[in-house]
Amino acid sequence: MTKPTKSTKPGPDVLQKTPTGIKGLDEITGGGLPLGRTTLICGGTGCGKTLLAMEFLMRGALQYAEPGVFMSFEEKSEELTQNFASLGFDLNDLVARGKLAIDYVHIERSEVEENGEYDLAGLFIRLGYAIDSIGAKRVVLDTIEALFSGLANETILRAELRRLFRFLKDKGVTAIVTGEQGEQSLTRYGLEEYVADCVIFLSHSISQQIATRRMRIIKYRGSSHGTNEYPFLIDESGFSVMPISSLGLDHPASIKRVSTGIPRLDTMLGEKGYYRGSSVLVTGTAGTGKSSMAAHFADAACRRGERCLYFAFEESQNQIIRNMRSIGIDLEQWVARGLLIFQNSRPTLYGLEMHLVAIHKAIEINSPAIVIVDPISSLMAATNEADVKSMLSRLIDYLKMKEITAFCTDLAATGSSLERTDIGISSLMDTWLLLQNIEAGGERNRGLYILKSRGMEHSNQIREFILSNSGVELRDVYIGSSGVLTGSARTTQEAVERAETLVRKQEIESKQREIERKRTVIEAQVAALHAQFEAEKDVMDLVIAKAKLRDETLVLGNLAISRSRQVSDLPHQQGSAAKTGKGGRK
């Protein structure tokens, strides 16, 4: 698949190729079928040989302006026209415009008798005429093996076939011959020995009652090619092939973020949400709200005006819309505006590969910004786990290449370890959310963890996850002695805390009042003491005053006595001299 194909530089040895225009086939052949050579398409009944061949012509005529000749040995042109009309191809129109020539070759052994030597020049002339009349570049012979049943002389036939393929080469047309699968060989009559350039094998296998169409390139001379079996799909727009392993690990990594649609969850994921183009997995048991998260994400994307593709494998579109309305999300408006596209199908509708091809196709057509797969686990119903892993890794790779954010939900079996979730899948995912039922106190509540989220800081805490009629809400949970508290236990705990707070508040208030009171008391006491002191002081002052008064009175008395006794100065000068002084001053 690496080959430089339609060589721009005409190297002498480079094989030129003719693009088929069929989605995927050009990728695995590295550009298309070998130009100017014959390709054999073989396979069992009903595996799509004729369709592939016809689409090769149709696309050649419409996309590459290369007219084609369809030589049918099995179906009349009217039948072909009818059959392909159901696939949206209007053969009559192309024939009228000279872009397609259909020649029905009828051969029936009972109607023809053989007598002696002959050759198939008539066939050559018809083919040559058809090619020349419209200037055909592409030719299909479907299926030339009919000649073997129509003509008895195999020796002549084989010689003529060899000549036919040489004739086609000389004409320079790129041809497809189809061949029915034989029991031991690729084709019943060994056509592969004539067509040596390119052999494509189609199969239609059934495993667990589910049919899967596969294609393999058995041989491609002069070119490298994908060697695996590639699943392909036939639907109303024709063929599409899905290359399995052409994708490498070199996808771009965006630093842009997209909101999860749940503000609190954005906060948990480093304030911004998921990375654009990353892959998100939500695991949870039944009824934990996975689809609701998906709906939130889709709703947020549509609100931003981005297109969202929703693959639902369990519910119908109307059911999802109705259910999401109950949590306050109106998805219908986005459907009406063409922003939200639902693709609902049962997982068992077809095999896993088919789903992948169908998903690819839908993505190609709609080019969404986000893709939701709800749930990936139901795809496992279709096949085994290893296949699912390989399919998912291809899907995720593909989405990353396109920078499409993938949101997958995964239903985990109740009772098993949730983190078991398909070892393979989780390693593909960038962000992994786990929704869990927490059973306590006679009720189940939902809890949400972020198990991992590559390349961003994220919360390590569990959050309670509540579905209300206004959407998803995340709440803190309480870690109590008996584990995590959720639901009514959490409500109770909240009430208890509120009560405790109230009590504490009251206590503080009463203490404060007590302080006030004490202060008042002390202040009163201080005032009383002051008053007492004043009172005592008054008394003291009085006593002092009295004492002084008595002193003066005494001195005055002495003076008066001495005067009255006519004593001059003599006894006066000692002892009583000071008192006299004082008294004199007063």
Added chain:
Amino acid sequence: MTNAVKKNPNALPKPAAVAERWMLRLYVAGQTPNSLIAYANLSRICEEHLKGRYEIEVIDLLVNPTLAKDDQILALPTLVRKLPEPMKKIIGDLSNTEKILVGLDVRPIV
């Protein structure tokens, strides 16, 4: 040998009893050995067994390739018995006379 219609010179108005006309058409592609042999064989047999009651039309597909489609011609040379009905086809150089007589329902005139 082009697509010219060659009438047997003896096939003049000869209103035979039932007058079963034999319209034979021989498709060829140019003058290949096989087609020459086939024409020679056919002429001989007709002369011997259907004298005066047949027409041979030789169509060269190299000249008129579109005619191949109408009679569903694949192998060459092909002899087509247009009349009498039903149409019959014999491919090959007609080297086995017995087989032709049986194939064309021509019984030797006794």
